[in-house]
Amino acid sequence: MSDSGVHVRLTQKQDYQFDIHFGDGIPVLMGDEPAPMGEGKGPSPVQLLAGAVGNCLSDSLLFALRKFKQAPDPIECDVHAEVGRNAEGRLRVLSIRAVLKLGVSAASLAHLDRVLSQFEAYCTVTQSVGQGIPVSIEVIDAQGIRLK
Numbered sequence: 001m002s003d004s005g006v007h008v009r010l011t012q013k014q015d016y017q018f019d020i021h022f023g024d025g026i027p028v029l030m031g032d033e034p035a036p037m038g039e040g041k042g043p044s045p046v047q048l049l050a051g052a053v054g055n056c057l058s059d060s061l062l063f064a065l066r067k068f069k070q071a072p073d074p075i076e077c078d079v080h081a082e083v084g085r086n087a088e089g090r091l092r093v094l095s096i097r098a099v100l101k102l103g104v105s106a107a108s109l110a111h112l113d114r115v116l117s118q119f120e121a122y123c124t125v126t127q128s129v130g131q132g133i134p135v136s137i138e139v140i141d142a143q144g145i146r147l148k
Contacts, residue, residue, distance in 0.1 A: 017041060046081050046093060049129070054079035056125035057098050057137060064119040068111040074103040095134045098126075106141040116148045 009021040013030065016038035020029045030042035038044075043051065054077040065072045078101075082094045106112055116139060120126065126135055139148040 015039070046083060049093065050079040050081040050096060052125045053096055053129055053135065054098055056123045057100060057120070060119045060123040060126075061100055061115070061139070064115040064122070065109065065112075068115065070109045070111070070115075072102045072104055072109060076101040076103075093133050095136070096129065097136045097138075099138045099140065102139065102141045102147075104142050106143075106145060106147055112147065 007023065009023075010018040010031075011021065012018050016033040018031050020031055022029070031045060031048060032038040032040055032042040033044055034040040058075050058077045062072065062075055078099045080097045082096070083091055084094045086092045086094075102109070109115075120137060126137075129135060137148065138146060140146050
């Protein structure tokens with residue numbers, strides 16, 4: 001990722017459906033609010049936020065392990081965004097919980113303790129989102145052993 005920023009353009013299709021244009025030959029993605037506001041024909045803004053957090057964490061963990069020439073593939077990530085009302089009664093994302101699962105046993109990976117202590121700090125999206133929304137992160141291996 002460059003230090004110069006990212007540009008995304010949204011154009012309304014109808015009602016709450018927006019085409020999200022990323023540029024550079026990347027396919028357009030349609031976002032939509034769930035019913036009753038929208039039709040749920042695309043991911044909602046909260047789903048996109050949760051996806052961005054999970055994608056960035058997964059990338060960061062994979063990059064950190066590959067720096068040590070480790071192969072944790074395939075990595076999976078489940079993200080749950082809790083939505084509720086704030087003091088003013090407005091809907092907000094109250095917290096995000098991400099669970100990353102390695103595709104291999106922890107015993108087969110070298111330098112895992114070091115990676116687990118550092119990879120979050122390099123996740124641009126999660127570190128940014130975490131300044132306003134509590135984000136909890138767990139990492140488990142292929143056998144279901146919780147590592148973090």
